[in-house]
Amino acid sequence: QVKERGRDGYLLYSAEMEEVAQHSLFIQSELRGAIAEKQLSLVYQPIVDCRGLVVCVEALLRWNHPQMGNIPPSTFIPLAEGSGLIEELGEWVLLEACAFINTLQETGVLLDAVAINVSARQFNQGEFAEDLLKVLHRLGIKPNAIELELTEYALLTNLDVVKQAMDKLRQAGISIAIDDFGTGYSSLSYLQSLPLSRLKLDASFVSKIDVNESSNAIVKAIIDMAHGLNLNVVAEGVETQTQYEFLLQHGCDSFQGYLFSRPLKQADIVNYIESVAVNGHAMA
Numbered sequence: 249q250v251k252e253r254g255r256d257g258y259l260l261y262s263a264e265m266e267e268v269a270q271h272s273l274f275i276q277s278e279l280r281g282a283i284a285e286k287q288l289s290l291v292y293q294p295i296v297d298c299r300g301l302v303v304c305v306e307a308l309l310r311w312n313h314p315q316m317g318n319i320p321p322s323t324f325i326p327l328a329e330g331s332g333l334i335e336e337l338g339e340w341v342l343l344e345a346c347a348f349i350n351t352l353q354e355t356g357v358l359l360d361a362v363a364i365n366v367s368a369r370q371f372n373q374g375e376f377a378e379d380l381l382k383v384l385h386r387l388g389i390k391p392n393a394i395e396l397e398l399t400e401y402a403l404l405t406n407l408d409v410v411k412q413a414m415d416k417l418r419q420a421g422i423s424i425a426i427d428d429f430g431t432g433y434s435s436l437s438y439l440q441s442l443p444l445s446r447l448k449l450d451a452s453f454v455s456k457i458d459v460n461e462s463s464n465a466i467v468k469a470i471i472d473m474a475h476g477l478n479l480n481v482v483a484e485g486v487e488t489q490t491q492y493e494f495l496l497q498h499g500c501d502s503f504q505g506y507l508f509s510r511p512l513k514q515a516d517i518v519n520y521i522e523s524v525a526v527n528g529h530a531m532a
């Protein structure tokens with residue numbers, strides 16, 4: 249639909265655009281109450297090594313709205329970023345994930361880390377690193393129990409400032425992964441200068457394994473490049489045995505996707521971790 253110039257030179261939006269904007273505003277205002285109304289929860293998806301053992305779990309945010317049902321994070325996270333709600337949301341995620349880490353420790357479940365997604369805006373706001381370390385200290389959580397997942401959008405700002413924050417986190421023991429790797433627009437030179445632990449190969453490459461030769465080439469090249477830089481590679485969105493075998497054969501370090509498990513509620517992920525530790529995994 250066409251945007252028309254109004255009499256005073258303002259843009260007149262079509263009814264459809266107006267509806268989308270209204271809907272976004274509505275979701276934003278509902279999100280404000282979501283924490284207090286206990287509509288948020290975390291689910292956890294296992295990341296497994298080449299033996300099928302769970303090395304890490306990624307915390308993923310869920311919002312169950314009483315009228316609208318489940319609203320996906322791909323819808324509400326960008327709105328939270330745009331409205332300044334992301335700090336509050338991020339803080340809730342952190343506290344909830346820390347409570348889970350304590351539960352894991354009490355249950356005797358051993359993992360390398362729990363991975364937490366941090367949005368670009370959240371990471372670059374104020375004193376993110378200091379605040380995070382303070383919270384962990386207050387809760388008695390060892391920083392090495394945490395891995396942060398950042399997308400390349402977080403790096404599209406003053407890299408010196410980003411590096412300072414990352415160095416602080418890394419020195420404290422927190423690991424940092426680049427999420428959705430390969431989809432960003434930043435230059436690769438940051439890979440040399442930032443204290444990263446791993447790259448998460450974006451699901452869009454994984455889904456095209458064995459569909460076209462060029463995707464296979466990109467996957468191989470990313471794995472080799474990462475290893476050359478001493479970084480681990482996690483493949484995201486692994487759904488088929490074919491994808492898994494290709495990745496395994498080319499040296500990918502760990503795997504995440506529906507082939508192994510969907511994101512699970514807290515009690516279910518604990519059962520999953522324990523059962524693969526005892527029985528081994530069907531895929532391994």
Ligand code: C2E
Nearest residue numbers: 308309321322325341365366367485486487504505506507
């Ligand atoms: P992400 O961090 O890249 O997370 C992976 C997404 O892929 C998750 O979607 C997960 O459920 C989905 N997934 C995992 N395995 C498969 C598979 O085999 N096939 C397919 N088709 N999908 C798979 P989800 O949970 O909807 O989250 C979407 C995005 O929202 C996340 O992408 C992340 O960027 C963001 N997000 C989720 N939770 C949080 C959070 O707590 N904080 C922030 N800042 N962002 C979050």
Ligand code: MG
Nearest residue numbers: 306365397427
């Ligand atoms: Mg992630």
Ligand code: MG
Nearest residue numbers: 427428448484
């Ligand atoms: Mg990702």
Ligand code: MG
Nearest residue numbers: 427428451484
């Ligand atoms: Mg993604």
